[in-house]
Amino acid sequence: MMGIRTVFARIGQHIQKRPLVALITAIVLIGIAISGAAQIQSVTGDRAFVGQNPTLNTYDDNFDRGTIAMLVRGEVTEPATMRAIDRYDRRMSEVDDVEQVVSPADQVRAEYGQIPGSEKKIERVIGNSHSEVVTVVLEPGLTQQQSRPVYTDAVDAKEWVAFPSGIAVTVTGSAAFSSQLSALIQQSTQQLLGLAVGLMIVALFFLFRGVRLRLLPIVAVFVGVIWTFGAIGYAGIPNSTLTSSVFPILIGLGIDYSIQFHERYEEELEDHRPREALPLALGGVGPPVLIAMLSAALGFGATWVSTVGSPAFVWFAQTSIFGVILTFIASLLVLLPGLTLWARFRDSSPDETPTAGGPNSTPQQEESEIGRLGKLLGRTTRLLAANPLIVLSIATVVMAGGFAVSSDLGTLADSEEFIPQDLPAYLDLQEFRSVAGGGDNVQYSILVSGEQLRNPEVLRWMERYRTIASDKPQITGVSTPATLIKQYNGGTLPQTERGVEQTLTEIPEDQKAQYYSDGYAQIQVTAEQGMNTDEELGLFDTVETAITLSQPPSGVDVHLTGQSPESTPSIVDQIENRNSTTGLGFLFVFGALLLYYRNLLRAVAPLVPMAFVIGWQNIYMLALAIPVSPLGASLGALSVGIGAEYTIIVMERYFEEVEQDGVSRLDAVETAGSRVGKAITVSGLTTVFGFSALTLSPFPILADFGSLTVGVIFLTLVAALATLPPTLIILGRLSDAIETARENKLLSTRMGITEADD
Incomplete structure (x- = not known):
């Protein structure tokens, strides 16, 4: 441990000597990061929740044809409107990655x-319709990034064909x-990101008072966030719905480090010259902040490990790990050099011992330095620590209630x-599904x-399966x-394989491609739309059961697949395994603390308040009706x-104080509460401000997660100040008892040896 303190002290010496070098390094890294950030891509929808799956990949490459639909509303049977549809049809048919375009103009031209x-004449073919769908069918196997340019072409084509006035045209589809999402x-x-920064500025301005350059932490954190954008760009980590929540979180955590x-630098300036203070x-605060940063990274790592099969959660964890590490480094390369330059060039007498504080300072001066908040926190923690059994019993009862609910x-x-x-793209997609996807139905695919x-x-066998399902x-x-074959063979199946082949030659290629492709076949199951998650999971079980009951011939593999059958169970598993994820987070952090401290009691103590918070947060969620989302399920580990x-x-x-001569445990608790209690209260409340930006997200999952994290950070702050001091007192007494028992045993052994010698 002394080695790590020495390393940080030397880092402080280097920064103190060469602050401009550190700042120039930070600026160079910003330029590198901007180049990486330009490489970030986005992945949306179910695709973000589905990992590498050979069956799904095969289905995507052979049958999953994305679609772009143009909904045309108004006097569709007007010749001018139909000619515009025809022009759109012909133009989109020439676009790369478009397999075919299906429109009412096809039927009219055929007639x-x-x-x-x-x-x-047009009405005789398509009826007296006031709305029609033009469907652009894409080539199978396209990624989201490959399909988005086709959407851009579709929007351009809609403007180019110039529909008559009074005709409403909407481009939608998967x-x-x-693209819009x-x-x-x-x-x-x-x-x-902008909202979180703004809230942080307000929080720092009003909460972080009495220190120089109080808004400088925001600059350091923002630099760390820019580096994070660059890192995920170079690492190939996409931006998704969940990943976008990381950056307000990083601002909150990075502010903590800064x-x-x-705060510790300001404290050391009370008694030392600037060149000595840094x-x-x-050296004093670096090691605990480092282990805290690593603990946060390990919490995100637990989410990563427990959600390996679901990319969106892995990307969220990876981005978070990059972020906490880089915001920590930014606090070293931006914040501390900035404070050093300020102290060097703005202080009137930088090499003189400060007069505020020091060994000869009066109690009134010391109280002013700590502040009213620090003094209140110190007295409160001492009071709580003096009654450890009462405090921990109350915390345990509330925790048990949380687990019960x-x-x-x-x-x-x-x-x-x-x-x-209410997203327009989503509403348009729902309407398209209703018009083009079978009314109120939705389709699932079985790969054969x-x-x-x-x-x-x-x-x-396929007919047998159809009958059963x-x-x-x-x-x-x-x-x-x-x-399809029965449709072109008079309603019956051919008896021989040659008869099947003859029938297939009569079927148009575009229809045949929906069911056969390069050694694979597809069965489409149409089900009711609007099912909830439990009903959809029940449907998947029903489809699988029907496959078993139909007894596929030997040599035929049959699998339900597609984005929804793969993503929905993955999301549900993440929610159901939240306790395992939390347990893994505890294990990771405990292992890191044990490795760092090499002391069981010191490794356990910081985790006791966290166990209370895990239970308390359930009561908070129930009171505010916050549902458990897959993102919120990871919050236990986080x-x-x-x-x-x-x-x-x-x-x-606390241990820094208690190891000094003449300082009791209660005195150490009070000093820790007054000194660092103030700092963590300011940083905790500032973090709450940053996380609260998430509550204003247009995405419900992020808004709920924001409300949850705001509450959990506040509860964590309360637990750290209210339950950790009593925990330290109890563990201190336990340590004393163990040491006394060991000394008594050793003394008894020595006395036994002496008596034997006599």
């Missing part, structure tokens, strides 16, 4: 060879929704509920693989390759890592 000038994520990230450094401050909490597991429900998928025996609840229809900062800093200052 007349051209678009007629008579509205009645690719359009992905990606733009909203980027906009939301920028807005949340404020701790800033090494002393960094955890089963009463609601959940948020539908990925479509993560996004704003094998060598003889056109064998009559396999087709008869169609009778199941929630399933409204099943369409298979056998269904709160252990984040909250460990407060408890570690308080504990470090």
Whole structure:
């Protein structure tokens, strides 16, 4: 431990000697980061929650055709409108990555060879319609990034064809929704970042008073955030709905690190020259802030490990780990050099011992330095520490109540509920699904693989499956390759494989491609729309059960697949495994503390308040009706890592004081509460301000997470100041008892040896 303190003290000496070198390094890293940030891409929707899956990848490459739809409302049968639809159809058919365009103009051209000038002729073909859909079908296997340029072309084409006045035209569909949602994520990230910074400035201005350059921590944190953008760009980590929540979190955590450094530097300036103050401050507070930062990183690491199969959560954890490390480094390379230059060039007598404080300072001066808040916190922590059994008993009872009500909490597991429900792109997509996707129905896909998928025996199995599945609840229809072949073979299946091949030659290629592709076949299951998560999971079980009951022929592999069947169970698993994630966070942080302190009691003490917070947060969530989301499910592990900062800093200052001669445990508790209690209170409340930006996010999952984190950070602050001091007293007494027992045992052993010698 002394080695780490020495390292930080030397870092402080180097920064004190060469502050401009540190600042120039930070500026150079900003330039490098900006280049990396330009490489960030966005991934939206269910795709963000699905990891690498060979079956899903095969389905995507062969059957998953994204669509862009143009909804046309108004006098569709007017010749001018139909000609505009025809021009749009022809233009989009020439765009790269477009497989085909399906429009009412196709039907009209097939009937007349051209678009007629008579509205009645058009009505004979498409009916007296006031709304039509033009569907642009994309090539299978396109990524979201590859499909977005097609959406841009579709919007440009809509403007180019110049629809008549009075005609409402909307471009929507999966690719359009992905593109618009990606733009909203980027906009939301920028807005949340700006809002968090603004709230932090307000908090620092009013809470962090009595220190020089009190807004400098914001500059340091903002530099760290820029570095983080660059790091995730170079690492290939996409931006997603969850990832955008990281940056307000980083601002909150980074402010903690900067404020701790800033406050301790100001404290050392009370008794030492500036050139001595920085090494002393960094040597004293650097190690606990470092271990606090590593604990936060390990909390995010627990989320990473427990959600390996779900990319969005992994990206969230990876971005957070980059962020806490880089904001910590930014506090060293930006904040401390800035304070050093200020002390060097603005103080009137930089090399003279400060008169405020010092060994000869009066009690009134010391009280002024600590401030009223520090004095109040010191007295409060002493009072609580003097009654440890009462305080810890109350905290334990409340914690037990929190665990008891955890089963009463609601959940948020539908990925479509993560996004704003009034988002125009989402409303347009819902309308498109209703018009083009089968009314109130939704389709799921079953991938069939094998060598003889056109064998009559396999087709008869498909018919058997259709019969069994169609009778199941929630399933409204099943369409298979056998269904298509029967349609072109007089309603029956051919008896021989040659007959199947002959029938397939009569089927148009675009229809055949929906069911067969390069050794694979697809079965489409149509189900009711609007199912909740439990109903959808039940549907997946029903589909799988029907597969088993239908007894597929040997050599045929059958799997339900697609974005929703893969993402929904992953999201639900994350919620159901939240206790495991929290336990993993405790284990990671405990291991780091044990490795650092090499003392069991010191490794346990900072985690006791965190255990209280895990239970307390359930009561908070129940009171505010905050559901358990997959992002919120990770908060247990995160709160252990984040909250460990407060408890570690308080504990470090406690042991720093108690190891001095003539200082009792209660005196040490009071000093720690008055000195670092003030700092963590300011940083904690400032963090709350930063996290509160999330509550204003347009994404419900982020708004709920923001409300949750604000409450948890506040509870963590309370736990650190209210339950850690009594915990330290109890553990101190336990340590004394163990030491006394060991000495008595040793004394007894020596006496036994002496008696034996006599």
